[in-house]
Amino acid sequence: MTTYNIDSRGTACPGPITDLIRSYRKAANGDMIILLATDPGVIPDAKSWCGATRNMLVDAKEKDGEYEVTIKVTAKK
Amino acid sequence: MIGGGAGGLITSSKLSAELSEEIKQEKVSITLFERAETQEFQPGYLEVAFRGTEPQKLRRPTEKLVSPGVKVVHAKCASLDLDNHQIVTEKNQEKYDFDYVVVSTGCSPDYSQTPGLREENMDFYTDADVSSRIYKTLQGIKSGRVVVGIAGLPYKCPPSPNEAAFMVDEYLRRHGIRKNVDITFVTPYTRIYTAEPINQVIAPLYSERDIESRTVFNTDSVDPVKKEISSLEGDTVKYDYLFLTPPHKPASFLKGTNYSDEDGWVKVDKLDMHITDHDFAFAIGDTNNIPTSKAGVEAHLEGIVVANNIAMNITGRGTKHLFTGRTQCSMETGFHDATFVVGTYDRPVEKIKPSKINYAEKKVMEHIYWGSLHGHYEWLFKYHFKQDYFSESPAKD
Numbered sequence A: 001m002t003t004y005n006i007d008s009r010g011t012a013c014p015g016p017i018t019d020l021i022r023s024y025r026k027a028a029n030g031d032m033i034i035l036l037a038t039d040p041g042v043i044p045d046a047k048s049w050c051g052a053t054r055n056m057l058v059d060a061k062e063k064d065g066e067y068e069v070t071i072k073v074t075a076k077k
Numbered sequence B: 001m002i003g004g005g006a007g008g009l010i011t012s013s014k015l016s017a018e019l020s021e022e023i024k025q026e027k028v029s030i031t032l033f034e035r036a037e038t039q040e041f042q043p044g045y046l047e048v049a050f051r052g053t054e055p056q057k058l059r060r061p062t063e064k065l066v067s068p069g070v071k072v073v074h075a076k077c078a079s080l081d082l083d084n085h086q087i088v089t090e091k092n093q094e095k096y097d098f099d100y101v102v103v104s105t106g107c108s109p110d111y112s113q114t115p116g117l118r119e120e121n122m123d124f125y126t127d128a129d130v131s132s133r134i135y136k137t138l139q140g141i142k143s144g145r146v147v148v149g150i151a152g153l154p155y156k157c158p159p160s161p162n163e164a165a166f167m168v169d170e171y172l173r174r175h176g177i178r179k180n181v182d183i184t185f186v187t188p189y190t191r192i193y194t195a196e197p198i199n200q201v202i203a204p205l206y207s208e209r210d211i212e213s214r215t216v217f218n219t220d221s222v223d224p225v226k227k228e229i230s231s232l233e234g235d236t237v238k239y240d241y242l243f244l245t246p247p248h249k250p251a252s253f254l255k256g257t258n259y260s261d262e263d264g265w266v267k268v269d270k271l272d273m274h275i276t277d278h279d280f281a282f283a284i285g286d287t288n289n290i291p292t293s294k295a296g297v298e299a300h301l302e303g304i305v306v307a308n309n310i311a312m313n314i315t316g317r318g319t320k321h322l323f324t325g326r327t328q329c330s331m332e333t334g335f336h337d338a339t340f341v342v343g344t345y346d347r348p349v350e351k352i353k354p355s356k357i358n359y360a361e362k363k364v365m366e367h368i369y370w371g372s373l374h375g376h377y378e379w380l381f382k383y384h385f386k387q388d389y390f391s392e393s394p395a396k397d
């Protein structure tokens, strides 16, 4: 299992979601993607992305103005 | 200066103007490495593909676009070694030293990531001749399904796949065959346009024009036999004609260097574009990894900032400038209407309604493009971009 740590802090829409999609392409089922961002849009975007792609949103939290989204890749064919 | 496209030409022009005295006194020389004999106006690829503009109308000889005081070396850069301040060109492995270097080598389609795409796709990114194949194909369409959209990230000019959808729709309506042809737009993003304010503007137009959208579709491969695109999740979309936007890659000599990321995009400071850990080296335009659109406007404004700062370091005059992250990409919505995607690092993208005035502004840009690379229209850029043209560094370092 590989963990992809993506630092999208300081980037605004569509930065974090672009970084997420690029990492997802490289990841395999079972891998984790941890996305760090300062753009508050990242949480609703990641939620709707996980819902639509059928990947697993493990955690989404805010701390001191920064957001951390953890996704488990589960939906690749 | 490596790369003589939108970013490289304005940077070298501004440097030659700012350092004209030093160049006369032979204290400074500027060399531009450019592999191509001609340059193309890339936004015009859409016109070639969907309106049948002749490819040659988009071309100018590189030599004519270079300002006095800049020496051109027509060669492909094979390596850039920042630790040893050295450029090596491909032909004859010639070596060149430098005190400052600016990389502006753009990006281009990368078909290697998507099996089957190269064989089946026609794009409006590779060059004007390749774009013209789309128009020839459009002329033969009687019925079927056209699929446009984003096959992978990143790519240049974020609105261009949406523009393609609108322009295909316009072509088919003007030729009275729209009812026989379906248009499907695919995108890996969760919205038709990833920035919500612009999505709010164009999503209703997609419904109005009957353009089907498949969001969160991560194109994985194309099956030329089944005429089907598959997503990473195993979903499929059928096509008869494929005009997808391929993921893009930077110039190959950048990959594997200690100053680029794993895909070869050059890691820079997003305010002054210096390459991480090297204050004498810069990367501007499509080839760097800053979190903005890959667009000519960015390349231009970044080039103005970098040229100013290099000239300031050499002459000791002036103040340091910083890039604001300003983006301004036009998006044609068909039938001579356009909107703009406008924002900065600090200001989210605005909601701008499509209009004929916006379209006219886009056309003005086309007319002044070549002159703007010489720096002829900086007064207009300054007036138009106002505080976003650049910001001043608080510390004069």
Ligand SMILES: Cc1cc2nc3c(=O)[nH]c(=O)nc-3n(C[C@H](O)[C@H](O)[C@H](O)COP(=O)(O)OP(=O)(O)OC[C@H]3O[C@@H](n4cnc5c(N)ncnc54)[C@H](O)[C@@H]3O)c2cc1C
Pocket: B002, B003, B004, B005, B006, B007, B008, B033, B034, B035, B036, B039, B042, B043, B044, B045, B046, B075, B076, B077, B078, B104, B105, B106, B107, B124, B125, B156, B157, B160, B251, B253, B284, B285, B286, B287, B294, B295, B296, B297, B298, B299, B328, B329, B330
């Ligand atoms: C269909 C389309 C529509 C677009 N619409 C818009 C728009 O509306 N607004 C906008 O702002 N932008 C638009 N763009 C994007 C814009 O054209 C690019 O973002 C811009 O050209 C980037 O400038 P650059 O200097 O980074 O790269 P380029 O202009 O691509 O220049 C790179 C140069 O480097 C040279 N080069 C590459 N590798 C080497 C090497 N190894 N050695 C020597 N030379 C090398 C190339 O030959 C080229 O001349 C559009 C692009 C396309 C394709």
